[in-house]
Amino acid sequence: MKLRGTVHKYGANVDTDAIIPARYLNVSDPEELAKHCMEDIDADFVARVRKGDIIVATTNFGCGSSREHAPVAIKASGISCVVAASFARIFFRNAINIGLPLLESAEAADGCAGGDVVDVDLASGTIKNVTTGKTYHAAAYPAFLLDIISSGGLIEQTRMKLQSAGKL
Amino acid sequence: MNLSEKILAAHSGKSSVSPGEFVNVRVDVVLSNDITAPLAIKEFSRLGVRKVFDAGRVVIVPDHFTPNKDIPSAEQCKFVRDFAREQGVVYYEVGQAGIEHVLLPEKGIVLPGDVVVGADSHTCTYGALAAFATGMGSTDIAVAMATGEIWMKVPQAIKFIFNGKLQPWVGGKDLILYTIGQIGVDGALYSSMEFAGPAIDELSMDGRFTMANMAIEAGAKAGVFTADSKTLEYVKGRSSRKFAVHRPDADARYAMTYQWDASSIEPQVALPSLPSNARPVSRAGNVELDQVVIGSCTNGRIEDLRVAGRVMGKRKVHPGLRVIVIPGTPAVYLQALREGIIEKFVEAGAVVSTSTCGPCLGGYMGILAAGEKCLSTTNRNFVGRMGSTKSEVYLAGPAVAAASAVLGRIASPEEVAA
Ligand code: SF4
Numbered sequence: 001m002k003l004r005g006t007v008h009k010y011g012a013n014v015d016t017d018a019i020i021p022a023r024y025l026n027v028s029d030p031e032e033l034a035k036h037c038m039e040d041i042d043a044d045f046v047a048r049v050r051k052g053d054i055i056v057a058t059t060n061f062g063c064g065s066s067r068e069h070a071p072v073a074i075k076a077s078g079i080s081c082v083v084a085a086s087f088a089r090i091f092f093r094n095a096i097n098i099g100l101p102l103l104e105s106a107e108a109a110d111g112c113a114g115g116d117v118v119d120v121d122l123a124s125g126t127i128k129n130v131t132t133g134k135t136y137h138a139a140a141y142p143a144f145l146l147d148i149i150s151s152g153g154l155i156e157q158t159r160m161k162l163q164s165a166g167k168l
Numbered sequence: 169m170n171l172s173e174k175i176l177a178a179h180s181g182k183s184s185v186s187p188g189e190f191v192n193v194r195v196d197v198v199l200s201n202d203i204t205a206p207l208a209i210k211e212f213s214r215l216g217v218r219k220v221f222d223a224g225r226v227v228i229v230p231d232h233f234t235p236n237k238d239i240p241s242a243e244q245c246k247f248v249r250d251f252a253r254e255q256g257v258v259y260y261e262v263g264q265a266g267i268e269h270v271l272l273p274e275k276g277i278v279l280p281g282d283v284v285v286g287a288d289s290h291t292c293t294y295g296a297l298a299a300f301a302t303g304m305g306s307t308d309i310a311v312a313m314a315t316g317e318i319w320m321k322v323p324q325a326i327k328f329i330f331n332g333k334l335q336p337w338v339g340g341k342d343l344i345l346y347t348i349g350q351i352g353v354d355g356a357l358y359s360s361m362e363f364a365g366p367a368i369d370e371l372s373m374d375g376r377f378t379m380a381n382m383a384i385e386a387g388a389k390a391g392v393f394t395a396d397s398k399t400l401e402y403v404k405g406r407s408s409r410k411f412a413v414h415r416p417d418a419d420a421r422y423a424m425t426y427q428w429d430a431s432s433i434e435p436q437v438a439l440p441s442l443p444s445n446a447r448p449v450s451r452a453g454n455v456e457l458d459q460v461v462i463g464s465c466t467n468g469r470i471e472d473l474r475v476a477g478r479v480m481g482k483r484k485v486h487p488g489l490r491v492i493v494i495p496g497t498p499a500v501y502l503q504a505l506r507e508g509i510i511e512k513f514v515e516a517g518a519v520v521s522t523s524t525c526g527p528c529l530g531g532y533m534g535i536l537a538a539g540e541k542c543l544s545t546t547n548r549n550f551v552g553r554m555g556s557t558k559s560e561v562y563l564a565g566p567a568v569a570a571a572s573a574v575l576g577r578i579a580s581p582e583e584v585a586a
Pocket of ligand 1: 232267268269288290464465466524525528529546547
């Protein structure tokens with residue numbers, strides 16, 4: 001899958017409270033959550049973001065709580081994928097499970113600034129900064145995770161497994 | 169194998185596992201709360217499975233926005249309650265419920281050697297019981313509720329050895345804040361932290377729960393302790409379920425080992441806005457406070473309230489600030505009541521709340537206005553965590569919290585408790 005979008009750039013340790021503050025967790029509707037995405041670190045993100053845009057951040061993106069509302073809010077805000085030097089582990093799982101693509105590349109995180117236009121090829125993990133002309137490569141997903149992603153997420157994968165085991 | 173590998177191998181039908189390996193793990197307990205269960209239940213319905221894998225092993229605790237703080241929270245709780253009743257899972261209603269990670273060990277729901285997954289990042293608390301416990305998202309929890317299994321990547325382990333004897337007023341919170349201060353908020357990313365050493369042996373179970381609780385604040389998947397006589401004493405009589413005590417092998421692999429002299433560690437404070445901003449309280453500076461919170465899944469246990477009560481003595485809360493005390497569960501509340509600690513807090517001018525997460529995640533019961541500073545025994549001091557993005561949260565243990573409550577500024581327990 002090929003994606004093109006404008007970069008929204010953040011630093012290290014963007015936590016889940018910054019992605020979606022707990023005060024909005026009394027609902028779980030994606031569209032409602034998306035209205036407050038990134039509110040506490042980037043108040044006009046929601047006004048600025050366009051469908052297909054890309055978040056780029058440095059280390060430990062998504063640290064903090066286990067709230068799946070965080071990747072859900074990002075996905076529903078229109079963001080097509082997140083590129084970071086590293087991800088917090090629960091956020092990483094959650095994103096894979098709900099089908100928000102993540103790419104891990106410290107070089108790309110360094111080499112992309114806010115406002116740059118970037119092309120991402122998910123299959124090969126290639127990240128091309130169209131604005132600067134530089135290309136980066138993210139680590140490939142292990143087969144175990146690729147299977148979840150290509151099944152359409154963990155729920156779909158589990159349903160298929162249960163079906164073939166005659167348990168559904 | 170190290171402790172985490174032993175437990176994961178035993179739950180994936182393998183004789184051994186190694187870091188980086190993907191395994192399907194059988195789970196003993198699956199947990200969620202009023203915030204994360206609604207999403208998990210919706211995903212569970214999408215699976216098409218009618219019943220959870222084992223109603224006795226699926227636990228739901230409404231603790232974050234309860235007693236319901238507003239109409240959407242009430243709707244959310246009702247949705248969760250209806251599911252819990254229909255499925256017959258283990259469910260605690262307001263009045264019996266407390267903060268999940270204080271409640272589950274107390275009720276004997278988690279035992280040594282268990283694998284526990286919870287849709288709450290502080291599920292890692294149960295590592296104190298020599299269980300492998302980790303936080304996940306709602307979709308993972310939906311799958312675990314349906315199948316009793318979940319995928320995991322075997323983490324590498326980092327060992328933390330604390331030598332020497334603890335200084336007075338130094339507890340689990342100080343050790344873990346010190347650790348995170350040393351290694352950073354991603355210092356144990358994708359790893360399990362294993363705690364050991366003479367100072368750890370001395371530490372109470374409540375102190376160990378506090379440490380395991382904050383493993384996630386270093387990015388870890390789990391924070392584990394080997395079971396000893398204190399662990400076995402703690403679980404005795406709480407459950408009739410069988411459990412296994414695993415020990416790390418003498419030649420277990422660790423990606424890294426840190427050794428520290430615990431006797432040189434002072435009570436700690438983590439300055440805004442990362443738990444890794446830890447320093448000795450003597451170097452926290454002169455910070456006047458608007459609020460002190462004593463509670464949460466980190467420090468809402470009976471020992472925490474006892475320590476705070478001891479430091480406060482018969483002193484009053486400083487007139488410049490509010491003090492909010494939140495016992496972690498009804499049992500903690502009752503025990504503190506019987507010991508006269510609650511009375512002491514109320515006479516001092518603190519407010520004592522029913523058991524809830526409340527202000528810890530900026531829910532309610534003590535939200536901060538712009539410009540306000542709060543010292544809290546909770547686990548996160550991120551920007552906006554307890555209210556306005558222009559407020560500040562300082563993290564510390566109950567001794568520093570009580571001293572600060574008396575003096576109205578960040579203070580060392582040495583300054584008040586003679
Ligand atoms: S007390 Fe705070 S950290 Fe613990 S479960 Fe509740 S909200 Fe989370």
